[in-house]
């Protein structure tokens with residue numbers, strides 16, 4: 101077995117008696133042994149609730165948890181004062197929509213989204229829009245793919261927020277954030293970047309990205325599920341009211357009224373946080389940095405090129421994504437995506453099919469659903485060969 105893949109126990113599973121070709125890392129990545137070990141160490145070791153207990157184990161787990169926050173801040177090169185522990189990226193966007201949006205948006209305002217957003221970066225804004233009545237401007241796929249300051253400016257001019265993905269989960273498309281963020285900031289927008297996919301494939305430097313908010317989710321980053329991070333510019337966060345109430349977000353609680361709230365980031369961390377999950381996410385960050393961004397990028401690029409070339413060689417598939425991103429969105433001509441996915445599954449190939457929580461992107465492509473094969477750091481040539489063989493068989497059976 102490949103030496104990196106060998107560090108991910110789930111990849112040695114067989115399904116239907118066949119080798120597993122796991123090609124759904126964009127949905128959720130597998131976990132290296134060190135992440136599993138870390139979870140065991142925390143949950144079977146000094147585990148206790150944090151920030152509250154005066155006893156030994158609680159103090160130790162609190163220190164480990166806060167060290168993990170610092171670790172993730174270093175991973176993102178972000179000010180740790182702005183790093184809020186949430187359950188996933190979806191919760192991060194909802195937090196910004198409810199705490200920042202409710203305070204800062206009125207019926208006279210506009211916000212800007214793009215057609216390629218994951219529903220997690222659409223629906224929280226629509227829920228708020230139904231209450232407040234602001235305008236939602238949408239940058240279409242075609243404009244985004246050929247973005248220039250001239251064609252983006254009309255969208256951000258006069259808007260209060262740009263909420264945009266760093267990398268599409270459907271196609272790997274990366275909007276030109278280097279151009280768009282300064283443009284949006286100059287127009288007076290607050291900028292939220294959905295880094296759920298982007299954070300997996302390139303070293304992040306939030307100190308220079310220029311965004312006010314950045315959300316990511318741990319389970320795609322080789323960490324556990326149930327853990328996500330929202331980074332916010334501490335100055336912007338300080339001016340925001342709480343999102344949820346209870347637990348560590350309080351300063352002093354008074355009845356019937358008069359409760360005051362903690363500072364940042366505790367104000368946004370109501371209830372018991374994902375303790376072991378954050379600590380294990382920090383272990384995933386260690387794992388990635390120990391492999392090295394350059395090594396991971398070179399490996400992923402080689403395989404992404406191989407995957408795209410293999411797919412381009414199949415004349416019975418229609419491809420919707422740009423080449424060499426590590427994500428291929430496609431359909432088998434004349435067959436429904438779910439029928440193809442079922443036949444691939446029976447041959448040990450795990451890919452995603454459906455709308456990928458991106459119905460507006462599907463609409464822009466003129467389709468209802470598609471298949472998606474996505475690579476992780478552990479993917480191999482064997483996975484791609486297995487996909488090719490399975491797709492060829494599925495095509496023969498269905499069409």
Ligand SMILES: Cc1ncc(COP(=O)(O)O)c(C=O)c1O
Nearest residue numbers: 188189190218220269296297317
């Ligand atoms: C681009 C993007 N944003 C947001 C999300 C939501 O992630 P989560 O379900 O972990 O909140 C996903 C997950 O598929 C995603 O790919």
